[in-house]
Amino acid sequence: xxxxxxxSAVQLAYVVFILITSLSxxxxxxxxxxxxxxxxxxxxxxxxxxxxxxxxxLAQKFPDKTLIGINDAVFGPLLGKLVSLAFLWYFIQIxxxxxxxIADFFATLFPETPIVVFLLFLVLTSASAVRNGIEVIxxxxxxxxxxxxxxxxxxxxxxIKDMDFSSLLPLGDVPLTDFLKSVHAINSVxxxxxxxxxxxxxxxxxxxxARVSVAAFxxxxxxxxxxxxxxxxxxxxxxxxxxxxxxxTIRVINIGEFLTRLEILIAVAFIFMAFIKxxxxxxxxxxGLAQLLKLRTYLPLVLPSAVLITVFSIINFTSAIEAMxxxxxxxxxxxxPFQIGLPLxxxxxxxxxxxPGKKKGLSP
Amino acid sequence: xxxxVILAFSLAxxxxxxxxxxxxxxxxxxxxxxxxxxxxISSVLLTLGYELPSPAKGTESLIKWVFSLFT
Numbered sequence: 001x002x003x004x005x006x007x008s009a010v011q012l013a014y015v016v017f018i019l020i021t022s023l024s025x026x027x028x029x030x031x032x033x034x035x036x037x038x039x040x041x042x043x044x045x046x047x048x049x050x051x052x053x054x055x056x057x058l059a060q061k062f063p064d065k066t067l068i069g070i071n072d073a074v075f076g077p078l079l080g081k082l083v084s085l086a087f088l089w090y091f092i093q094i095x096x097x098x099x100x101x102i103a104d105f106f107a108t109l110f111p112e113t114p115i116v117v118f119l120l121f122l123v124l125t126s127a128s129a130v131r132n133g134i135e136v137i138x139x140x141x142x143x144x145x146x147x148x149x150x151x152x153x154x155x156x157x158x159x160i161k162d163m164d165f166s167s168l169l170p171l172g173d174v175p176l177t178d179f180l181k182s183v184h185a186i187n188s189v190x191x192x193x194x195x196x197x198x199x200x201x202x203x204x205x206x207x208x209x210a211r212v213s214v215a216a217f218x219x220x221x222x223x224x225x226x227x228x229x230x231x232x233x234x235x236x237x238x239x240x241x242x243x244x245x246x247x248x249t250i251r252v253i254n255i256g257e258f259l260t261r262l263e264i265l266i267a268v269a270f271i272f273m274a275f276i277k278x279x280x281x282x283x284x285x286x287x288g289l290a291q292l293l294k295l296r297t298y299l300p301l302v303l304p305s306a307v308l309i310t311v312f313s314i315i316n317f318t319s320a321i322e323a324m325x326x327x328x329x330x331x332x333x334x335x336x337p338f339q340i341g342l343p344l345x346x347x348x349x350x351x352x353x354x355x356p357g358k359k360k361g362l363s364p
Numbered sequence: 365x366x367x368x369v370i371l372a373f374s375l376a377x378x379x380x381x382x383x384x385x386x387x388x389x390x391x392x393x394x395x396x397x398x399x400x401x402x403x404x405i406s407s408v409l410l411t412l413g414y415e416l417p418s419p420a421k422g423t424e425s426l427i428k429w430v431f432s433l434f435t
Contacts, residue, residue: 093419093420093423097420289395293391293395294391295389295391295392295395296389296391296392297389297392299380300380300384300389300392300393300395300396301395301396301399303376303380303400304396304399304400304402304403305399305403307400307403307404307406307407308399308402308403308406311403311406311407311410311416312419314410315410315415315416315417315418315419316418316419316420316421317418317420323420326420326423326424330420330423330424330427333427333430333431334423334426334427
């Protein structure tokens with residue numbers, strides 16, 4: 001087996017929490033929903049749980065196989081490898097989108113520093129985590145999540161005096177199509193990306209407990225919806241047109257001219273979360289490629305893949321605005337086959353073919 | 365700048381290659397060399413100021429084309 005580490009269902013739930021909330025710290029693709037972004041976040045939870053149910057059902061059907069093994073078993077060696085290649089491309093692209101997102105964010109804070117400095121710093125940190133395997137990534141998540149939850153709640157409390165809840169009204173003035181567009185965009189960026197865990201489930205100590213992560217979905221959704229409502233209540237009509245909404249909201253905090261400039265907490269939180277998210281997708285890409293090419297270890301692929309992820313993150317977009325436009329307009333449709341289409345199709349084919357059948361020395 | 369990129373790539377390649385040769389992992393070495401070469405070429409081209417095609421732009425065009433089939 002390429003990966004010898006094992007993680008518990010609770011550790012997986014921490015990873016799920018970070019995968020879901022990571023980008024929301026700075027950006028939620030909910031502009032069409034305007035002041036109802038918080039409601040769109042809750043709506044997306046329903047869609048996300050459906051996607052998660054499909055993926056966990058598939059994983060429980062093939063408990064000792066990663067996505068690459070499942071594709072081989074269900075579609076056959078040739079078509080299976082093509083489907084796996086498409087998934088690996090998708091994973092490496094998400095790693096590069098997230099890397100670019102955090103680098104763009106820091107480039108706005110430090111405009112004199114070349115963006116490549118942030119890219120290299122982050123990708124090399126992730127490379128180190130990926131070399132150490134899924135156990136290390138999961139343990140890092142366990143350390144980070146409590147700090148993030150504290151961060152969310154602490155900011156909410158400090159902003160209570162600046163909130164105007166009338167900004168959240170009226171509830172019915174956003175067209176249904178715009179609202180549903182936001183719901184799907186949020187799901188594709190936040191909940192739907194948990195499809196990557198199909199590369200991780202075989203390393204779970206008890207696959208039957210994979211659905212413990214539903215708790216992470218619900219807690220993450222509650223915190224993100226609370227944070228979106230807070231942003232709207234603080235920024236009012238400016239909220240939906242602000243680039244980094246949460247960051248701008250936290251800037252408002254001013255407790256007696258003493259507790260100010262707390263936006264640095266958001267920047268720090270985003271570094272940690274992006275580090276975990278990039279590491280998970282990066283890990284899935286290199287592990288998947290090693291399995292696809294039947295290598296004995298994935299370690300030699302870590303360093304060159306880091307360079308490729310960095311190159312992709314440079315050439316994909318020319319600016320942060322272009323990246324955000326892609327995330328809101330194109331990505332929700334591009335991600336659809338990977339997040340639900342192919343997993344659901346694989347599940348149906350496996351059911352029709354009566355797979356996995358009887359076990360005979362399966363390997364991931 | 366280009367000299368720095370070449371130096372960084374040359375230094376990074378040595379430990380991994382030696383380790384793979386020592387273990388006689390030839391298949392792994394071949395894959396490593398292929399990906400490393402792709403990474404090296406793309407990095408050098410970027411450093412020299414060449415504009416590489418953006419995969420995101422390709423994805424955007426693909427999605428637009430798919431939508432045009434239905435409208």
